[in-house]
Amino acid sequence: MLIFDTIAAFQAYLNEQRLAHKSIGFVPTMGALHEGHLSLIRTSLQENTITVCSIFVNPTQFNNAHDLAVYPRTLEADCALLEATGCHAVFAPSVQEMYPQPSSLKFDFGELEHVMEGKFRPGHFNGVGIVVSKLFHIVQPTRAYFGQKDLQQCAVINRLVKDLSFSLSLVICPTQREADGLAMSSRNRNLSAEQRHIAPVLHECLQTAQQQLLAQTTIEVVKQWVSNRLQQHPEFTLEYFEIVDFETLQSLSGVLDTSKQTPAVALCIAAFLGKTRLIDNLVINPQ
Ligand code: AMP
Numbered sequence: 001m002l003i004f005d006t007i008a009a010f011q012a013y014l015n016e017q018r019l020a021h022k023s024i025g026f027v028p029t030m031g032a033l034h035e036g037h038l039s040l041i042r043t044s045l046q047e048n049t050i051t052v053c054s055i056f057v058n059p060t061q062f063n064n065a066h067d068l069a070v071y072p073r074t075l076e077a078d079c080a081l082l083e084a085t086g087c088h089a090v091f092a093p094s095v096q097e098m099y100p101q102p103s104s105l106k107f108d109f110g111e112l113e114h115v116m117e118g119k120f121r122p123g124h125f126n127g128v129g130i131v132v133s134k135l136f137h138i139v140q141p142t143r144a145y146f147g148q149k150d151l152q153q154c155a156v157i158n159r160l161v162k163d164l165s166f167s168l169s170l171v172i173c174p175t176q177r178e179a180d181g182l183a184m185s186s187r188n189r190n191l192s193a194e195q196r197h198i199a200p201v202l203h204e205c206l207q208t209a210q211q212q213l214l215a216q217t218t219i220e221v222v223k224q225w226v227s228n229r230l231q232q233h234p235e236f237t238l239e240y241f242e243i244v245d246f247e248t249l250q251s252l253s254g255v256l257d258t259s260k261q262t263p264a265v266a267l268c269i270a271a272f273l274g275k276t277r278l279i280d281n282l283v284i285n286p287q
Pocket of ligand 1: 028029030031035036037039040145146147148149150173174175176177183184185186
C-alpha cells in the first residue's frame, strides 16, 4: 500500500491510474479507523479497480476546540488496518498541505444546514464543504463512499456534488454497530468504561421511538419519551432528537403515515456522554 502526504505526489499516482483506465473508489476519513470505515473500504474494493483512502482531521469542520484537541490520531495503526483490508493508497496530508493559507470559502447548503448538526455545530458543514470539495478535486474519484451514520453529511455532500457538478457517484453505506447496538465511531475511544456501558441507550431510544411511531404515537409524545429516557442517565446531555423527512431533513409533526410518507423518515439523535459527543440515526423506509 502506498502512503502519500503531498497533493502533488498523490495526484501523479492517481493520474497514472486514470491513464491505465482504472476506476478509483475514494473513502474520505478522519482516521482512528474502525470496522465502520473498513466496511466502506471493502465496498469500494468490490466496485472499483483501486481504492484510496484519505486520513485528515479537518480543523475547519470543528467548532469546538476541545473536540479537535482530543480527536484520536492513530495513523500507524490506521495504515496497518488499511493495508490488511486491501486498500491501495492512503493520502494523509498535514494541515499545512491542505490549507497553506486559511480558506475563506463559504458554502451555504440552505435548509439542509440550519437543522440538527448545522444548528448545534455552527460552521461545521462549511468546513465539510471546503474539505470534501478539495478532496474531490484532488482525487477525482469514480465513486466516493460515505456512511449513513452521518446522515446529514450525506445529504449535504449529495447537494455539493449536484451544485458543483462533480463527475462522480456517491455511495452511501449502512451504519456498522457494535454487538450491543452502539454505532461505531472514532469518538467511542474517548468513553470511560462506565460511559461505554450506557452508550447503547442512544440506539435503544431510536429503536423504541421507531416502534412507537409505527404504532401511531404522535411525534411530540415520542420526542418527550426520548428526552425522559435519556434524563434517567445524568451523564447524557441530549442536544437534539429529531424526526425528519429523509430528503429535506425538515422536522415532521403529528402522527406518521409511513405508508404514504415518501420517500422515508429519519430519526436522528445527538447527545453528549460526559464530554464525548455521539450521534446516531435510523431510517424508516416506506412500506
Ligand atoms: P469519519 O472518520 O468519522 O469522518 O468518518 C469517515 C466516513 O466513515 C464517513 O463517511 C462516516 O459516515 C463513515 N462512518 C463512520 N462511522 C461509521 C459506521 N459506524 N458505519 C458506517 N460508516 C461509518
